Amino acid sequence: MAQPGVAQPGVAQPGVAQPGVTQPGASQPGPLAVAGADPGSPDGELPISLFSSHRPRLRGRAGTVASTLSTVAMIGLIVALVASNAAGPFRNGFLNLHQMWIAFVGDPSRGILSVGKGFVLNIWLSLVCEAIVLVLALGIASLRLTREPVLLPFRALAIAYTDFARGVPVILVMLWVGFGVPSLNLRGVSSQSPVVYAGFVLVFSYSAYVAEVYRAGLLSVPRAQIQAARSLGLSSRTTLYRVVLPQAVRNVLPALLNDFTSLQKDTAIVSTLGVAEAVHSAQIAGGVEFNYSGFTIASILFLLITIPLTRYTDRIMNRDRNRRLAGTTA
Amino acid sequence: MTVDRNLGDDTGRRLPESGGTDALAAVDPDAADASTDRLTAGEGDGDGLAAGDRSPVLRAAGVHKSFGALEVLKGVDLTMRPHDVVCLIGSSGSGKSTLLRCCNLLERIEGGTIELFGHDLADERVDEDLVRRHTGMVFQSFNLFPHLRVLDNVTLAPRRVLGLQRKDAEDRARGLLQRIGLGDKAQEYPDRLSRGQQQRVAIVRSLAMQPRLLLLDEVTSALDPELVAEVLDLVGELARQGMTMLIATHEMGFAREVADTVCFLEGGVIVESGPPERIFGDPTEPATRRFLQRIFDAGRL
Numbered sequence: 001m002a003q004p005g006v007a008q009p010g011v012a013q014p015g016v017a018q019p020g021v022t023q024p025g026a027s028q029p030g031p032l033a034v035a036g037a038d039p040g041s042p043d044g045e046l047p048i049s050l051f052s053s054h055r056p057r058l059r060g061r062a063g064t065v066a067s068t069l070s071t072v073a074m075i076g077l078i079v080a081l082v083a084s085n086a087a088g089p090f091r092n093g094f095l096n097l098h099q100m101w102i103a104f105v106g107d108p109s110r111g112i113l114s115v116g117k118g119f120v121l122n123i124w125l126s127l128v129c130e131a132i133v134l135v136l137a138l139g140i141a142s143l144r145l146t147r148e149p150v151l152l153p154f155r156a157l158a159i160a161y162t163d164f165a166r167g168v169p170v171i172l173v174m175l176w177v178g179f180g181v182p183s184l185n186l187r188g189v190s191s192q193s194p195v196v197y198a199g200f201v202l203v204f205s206y207s208a209y210v211a212e213v214y215r216a217g218l219l220s221v222p223r224a225q226i227q228a229a230r231s232l233g234l235s236s237r238t239t240l241y242r243v244v245l246p247q248a249v250r251n252v253l254p255a256l257l258n259d260f261t262s263l264q265k266d267t268a269i270v271s272t273l274g275v276a277e278a279v280h281s282a283q284i285a286g287g288v289e290f291n292y293s294g295f296t297i298a299s300i301l302f303l304l305i306t307i308p309l310t311r312y313t314d315r316i317m318n319r320d321r322n323r324r325l326a327g328t329t330a
Numbered sequence: 331m332t333v334d335r336n337l338g339d340d341t342g343r344r345l346p347e348s349g350g351t352d353a354l355a356a357v358d359p360d361a362a363d364a365s366t367d368r369l370t371a372g373e374g375d376g377d378g379l380a381a382g383d384r385s386p387v388l389r390a391a392g393v394h395k396s397f398g399a400l401e402v403l404k405g406v407d408l409t410m411r412p413h414d415v416v417c418l419i420g421s422s423g424s425g426k427s428t429l430l431r432c433c434n435l436l437e438r439i440e441g442g443t444i445e446l447f448g449h450d451l452a453d454e455r456v457d458e459d460l461v462r463r464h465t466g467m468v469f470q471s472f473n474l475f476p477h478l479r480v481l482d483n484v485t486l487a488p489r490r491v492l493g494l495q496r497k498d499a500e501d502r503a504r505g506l507l508q509r510i511g512l513g514d515k516a517q518e519y520p521d522r523l524s525r526g527q528q529q530r531v532a533i534v535r536s537l538a539m540q541p542r543l544l545l546l547d548e549v550t551s552a553l554d555p556e557l558v559a560e561v562l563d564l565v566g567e568l569a570r571q572g573m574t575m576l577i578a579t580h581e582m583g584f585a586r587e588v589a590d591t592v593c594f595l596e597g598g599v600i601v602e603s604g605p606p607e608r609i610f611g612d613p614t615e616p617a618t619r620r621f622l623q624r625i626f627d628a629g630r631l
């Protein structure tokens with residue numbers, strides 16, 4: 001805000017030789033007093049310019065045109081690259097529509113399994129595993145947080161388990177269980193189908209991750225919330241289920257969804273056990289046809305699930321951030 | 331499986347039986363009467379408790395409490411009878427909150443005794459959930475449940491602890507909310523309310539359990555000045571309706587107005603207590619004088 005008698009950088013000051021020097025004896029009314037006066041006001045005050053000297057960023061229609069043009073240019077570039085002669089082998093080996101179709105529907109007469117059917121198994125496996133993981137991980141997280149003396153050894157066990165399961169590559173556990181356990185010849189355990197082993201391994205690994213997410217969520221609920229609930233006479237159990245857990249889950253929902261997306265992708269590791277899911281089927285198709293477009297279709301199928309999931313996760317994350325930034329904390 | 335971090339073990343503890351007017355057994359779920367003008371249910375002047383029954387609601391004797399090496403309470407004595415309104419004053423860190431929290435077993439004491447409704451809280455058989463069911467507590471920072479609508483905040487404990495049907499609990503809650511002028515906020519989430527409104531909802535949430543004793547811990551300290559009055563008005567109304575209340579407060583004017591007894595807490599003991607006229611008008615202890623002088627100099631009296 002301009003003040004009477006104070007030199008304004010960038011604004012012509014009548015009667016002031018050097019900008020930045022205070023005008024002595026400010027006798028005439030300053031800008032505050034002449035707000036709204038016409039440019040030719042008698043005191044000679046010039047109008048303040050609000051126009052930027054830089055080229056303004058394109059807005060409105062011009063902005064839309066600009067972004068459309070740059071998008072078209074980028075797509076054109078990609079198409080040109082793919083369509084160029086140099087990309088021919090790539091096009092044929094990875095993006096062959098006919099091969100994609102063969103891999104997708106399968107061809108039993110030549111031993112090609114359907115990637116589409118296989119992918120249904122991926123989805124089933126991820127859903128069943130996620131359901132089990134969500135329950136199991138909560139138990140593990142609760143164990144890690146408990147102070148009950150009786151449960152202390154279990155707490156130590158829970159810590160050891162989460163350290164181990166998060167520290168070892170999933171594929172290693174998959175090979176270990178998938179090939180090791182059948183070789184043990186244990187009655188009832190060693191004769192399960194590979195899908196069961198695969199499911200067990202995914203649950204084993206992901207329960208550890210999700211337990212840590214839960215734990216962070218449980219710890220994010222202020223102690224005052226627990227004390228308020230207990231002060232009303234709610235039991236510790238009711239407090240957990242009605243007060244703490246809903247807030248905890250809400251606080252870590254993006255992380256839970258992230259882990260679910262990962263689990264969905266990691267069902268592909270099941271292919272190492274020879275289960276006829278999408279990736280294994282694509283491998284077979286690739287081997288029979290000497291063409292890898294089957295992998296492309298498998299990727300597309302995964303993306304069809306994971307991209308909406310990640311978009312949704314981002315949306316929830318933004319919603320939470322906006323709520324926090326709005327100052328409406330718990 | 332619990333995430334109970336500091337409330338200790340609550341298995342198998344029950345309040346011991348005792349004859350006569352056992353306050354802990356006197357919960358009346360049918361007392362949800364939304365039509366009356368009262369905020370407190372059950373006992374009033376003359377009804378509920380026998381008129382002559384002035385046996386203490388709370389009796390603290392020689393209460394000691396330390397946090398590590400820091401001894402916060404060093405022998406506190408305090409007796410409250412039905413309908414008493416006692417205000418705890420004292421400088422920050424003098425242990426007002428700690429004393430309140432010992433009364434509903436959010437903290438355990440190391441020495442002395444606290445009796446609630448005639449039961450020694452140190453008794454093995456005392457169930458802390460039962461203690462809290464009959465003892466409301468309102469916090470400086472409200473601590474409403476942010477994931478629940480206002481109505482569900484108020485009905486959660488009556489439904490889960492008292493076993494009220496949803497409809498009965500909601501009738502009771504709506505009645506209380508209407509009485510404090512927040513009937514139209516029942517379906518809002520707490521973060522849509524002003525802080526003054528949130529604190530009044532927190533008070534109503536406690537009242538819905540029809541407590542025999544209400545513990546208020548600086549319920550206006552987190553409020554902007556213009557919101558303080560609406561909360562103090564509500565507490566004042568509760569006092570007039572005969573609610574037994576132990577109030578930690580920095581609002582001296584309010585304490586003078588509403589308290590039957592003012593207790594000045596310093597150095598871990600109650601240095602001086604008495605009717606507000608005497609404590610604020612003619613305190614005998616030098617420590618009390620110094621404290622009040624400081625408050626006065628700060629322009630808060």
Ligand SMILES: Nc1ncnc2c1ncn2[C@@H]1O[C@H](COP(=O)(O)OP(=O)(O)OP(=O)(O)O)[C@@H](O)[C@H]1O
Nearest residue numbers: 397400402420421422423424425426427428429548
């Ligand atoms: N859980 C705890 N662990 C360790 N120290 C604590 C704990 N709770 C309170 N204290 C300490 O005990 C002392 C008394 O605290 P208390 O909250 O009871 O004071 P207060 O009178 O309520 O103060 P205020 O007016 O600021 O609320 C303080 O020095 C505080 O730091």
Ligand SMILES: [Mg+2]
Nearest residue numbers: 426427547548
């Ligand atoms: Mg306090």
